[in-house]
Amino acid sequence: IESKDDANILDLLNDYHHADIAEILEETDINNATYVIKLLDSEKTSEVLMELDEDTREKILDTLSAKEIAEEIGELDTDDAVDMISELSDDRQLLVINHIEDQEHAQHIKDLLRYDDNIAGSLMAKELVKVNENWTVTRCVKEMRAQAEEVTRVHSIYVVDDNQKLIGRLSLKDLLIASPRAHISEVYIPKVDYVYDSEDVEEVANIMQKYDLEAIPVVDKNHILLGRITIDDIVDVIREEAEKDYQLAAGITRDVEADDSIWKLTIARLPWLLIGMFGGLGAASIINSFSGAMGDYIILLSFVPLIQATAGNVGVQSSAIVVQGLANNTMDSNLFRQLFKEFTLGLVNGLAIALIALCVTHFAFGTPYKVSITIGLALIAVIVMAALIGTFIPIILDKRGIDPAVATGPFITTSNDVFGILIYFVIAKAMLGF
Amino acid sequence: IESKDDANILDLLNDYHHADIAEILEETDINNATYVIKLLDSEKTSEVLMELDEDTREKILDTLSAKEIAEEIGELDTDDAVDMISELSDDRQLLVINHIEDQEHAQHIKDLLRYDDNIAGSLMAKELVKVNENWTVTRCVKEMRAQAEEVTRVHSIYVVDDNQKLIGRLSLKDLLIASPRAHISEVYIPKVDYVYDSEDVEEVANIMQKYDLEAIPVVDKNHILLGRITIDDIVDVIREEAEKDYQLAAGITRDVEADDSIWKLTIARLPWLLIGMFGGLGAASIINSFSGAMGDYIILLSFVPLIQATAGNVGVQSSAIVVQGLANNTMDSNLFRQLFKEFTLGLVNGLAIALIALCVTHFAFGTPYKVSITIGLALIAVIVMAALIGTFIPIILDKRGIDPAVATGPFITTSNDVFGILIYFVIAKAMLGF
Secondary structure (H helix, E strand, C coil): CCCCCHHHHHHHHHCCCHHHHHHHHHHCCHHHHHHHHHHCCHHHHHHHHHHCCHHHHHHHHHHCCHHHHHHHHHHCCHHHHHHHHCCCCHHHHHHHHHHCCCHHHHHHHHHHHCCCCCEHHHHCECCCEEEECCCEHHHHHHHHHHHHCCCCCCCCEEEECCCCEEEEEECHHHHHHCCCCCEHHHHCECCCCCEECCCEHHHHHHHHHHCCCCEEEEECCCCEEEEEEEHHHHHHHHHHHHHHHHHHHCCCCCCCCCCCCHHHHHHHHHHHHHHHHHHHHHHHHHHHHHHCCCHHHHHHHHHHHHHHHHHHHHHHHHHHHHHHHHHHCCCCCCHHHHHHHHHHHHHHHHHHHHHHHHHHHHHHCCCCHHHHHHHHHHHHHHHHHHHHHHHHHHHHHHHCCCCHHHHCCHHHHHHHHHHHHHHHHHHHHHHHCC | CCCCCHHHHHHHHHCCCHHHHHHHHHHCCHHHHHHHHHHCCHHHHHHHHHHCCHHHHHHHHHHCCHHHHHHHHHHCCHHHHHHHHCCCCHHHHHHHHHHCCCHHHHHHHHHHHCCCCCEHHHHCECCCEEEECCCEHHHHHHHHHHHHHHCCCCCCEEEECCCCEEEEEECHHHHHHCCCCCEHHHHCECCCCCEECCCEHHHHHHHHHHCCCCEEEEECCCCEEEEEEEHHHHHHHHHHHHHHHHHHHCCCCCCCCCCCCHHHHHHHHHHHHHHHHHHHHHHHHHHHHHHCCCHHHHHHHHHHHHHHHHHHHHHHHHHHHHHHHHHHCCCCCCHHHHHHHHHHHHHHHHHHHHHHHHHHHHHHCCCCHHHHHHHHHHHHHHHHHHHHHHHHHHHHHHHCCCCHHHHCCHHHHHHHHHHHHHHHHHHHHHHHCC
């Protein structure tokens, strides 16, 4: 179909939602995708471009001129426009902005480009419906109609005073009911949630979720209304945050996907493997220093993997619970109470595991009972230790303002491996007296 | 403050948002919380109850009579009402429903209670604004005002035919602009996204995210409009899904939180520790069967933790990437291409790790070069194997309709541990000839 029958292609694609077109384009090769993009009218193109994944979008943008990109960006809401433009090089960003026809739109984009990625300002769109407290309902409806043309979805109407300070909000419902001659100052709701442009995006996500908001106005430190953040941007923040935590727990530095290049994937994964490797080498030297004197008890070495696997698993479990508890605020804020709980939990799990391991090694493997008891005791000690370390480290990191998610995964596994093996041999030495 | 000065407490709490009141109540003891709940008027109480965490809510509901609960539920939207009522025992559910004064509301709740937890119907609210295609714009505005009283937030106006079949939607914006005498059939938008009540909730979340929807109508198999799902419920689905995956990766069966009881936490964690334990015992018997013939090469045992840690880390990394890729649809759907990529990636990472380990063991530990080379080769083989297993298993599980997230965490770590140690000794035997 891709061979030049333009009218047909357009006919075919016109019925599709832009998210679906984006999906189709990702499957085809870049030349065809660019061809189709140039064919579509620019309102549709801009929407399709926004839905493409970053890699494909980058490739297509490379083939377009600054003027063509400026046309697409002119069609987008400011928040989406900024997302797209920020992927270009600095020089090209300037070129594209200079080509945008609507001066106000260009200025808004320049304003938004200044914000860092992780603060509220970066998620904000300049498009919103705002009314002055001194207007009448009739004037308000008229102005709103004009403003609503530019705004994809009206959530709330924000009320400002003469200095553009945010003083309240107005719901469409209230406006439907109010008398046409009333002044806005008589009907608006003075209670309005808002965030500052410098607020952390995760905090914004928490606020919007807690109060079930679908849009929230953004103000500067003088309470001047700057823009608004909508729930769809927050959904992305929540998802990205969850993915980041998940990847850290799995030992992958953030921001890679299954279809990234081998080089990018190596950079994300190798550092964690190195941590694990040095941990393994540390464990090797511990084993070496004990095994010389071990004599008949060389069988102890066979159970090193058991100790290690248990220590690693318990550590990851404890730290994951703490990391999630910290993220959700569902955790007891008292460090000692939390540690005591993990201690008890470790003791319960440890006793269960130790008992089973003791029976299996003694009766199935024929290990001498003294060695089996040593293994059991070591398992209890190691599980309790791993649970405590797994709880302690993320809480401490969080108190120091470091993302506790880095403490999960290979980092906690490795330190627990090494400590666990050390504890095992110390207990064995004491019990068996070698 | 909690000692009987009712007027003061009410004054104090009236200024707070219900989410904040819920947070305060969770901190105080149950008796005080119940006391405060009974003090507040029922509109506010019902909102506060919805925001409480499940455990606290359950305890408070236990102290209320069926009639009191019915009053609270009468104030809630149907979707929230169903969430709350479904936590009660079956007998109590009936009692409470019989006490609800508004018969229609009670019938809606009964309808919604029939849906399973994981299908679209369970997230649906019956409250929505719908208009008939044959109405005029004037009549429509009048009817909407009456309907809007009941609906917390109007997202879209749904258009139905005389048989209550969903045929399109109407935006508030269009309605503001339309001539008062026009018929709805002339101004409505016939293209409308919808889901069936039997659709999987994750699929609903995907559709709403893909098309950036803030509400979606739900229809039955005959396209009769049943209700709508709003984005705030979907945000919860996304967050829960992410948490579930994260906990599975960490070896915790779903649905526990840091403040749960020790017994609940043990149930969630012990099974995974048992998997790890049996893996460890398996590894022990492999080591036993080789170590007898090992003679001078007993030093090989020291490096078992190194092999094991590396195999575990690589396996978790690979499986996490695949699990996320499957969830996001960002992954190459061709199994062999994906496996080949992981193979190459494993080779690159393996060579790097092996080279470092070879140098460290030979020069720093003084291991004979033959043993160091054995360790290096084993590391490469183990990394490649772990990467392939970590990729293969989740893809296979996904193809068979099993949630691939179960394959991450202890499950993959344990199988890679055991295979890794086996490969290590097989290579060592071949290289060193014992």
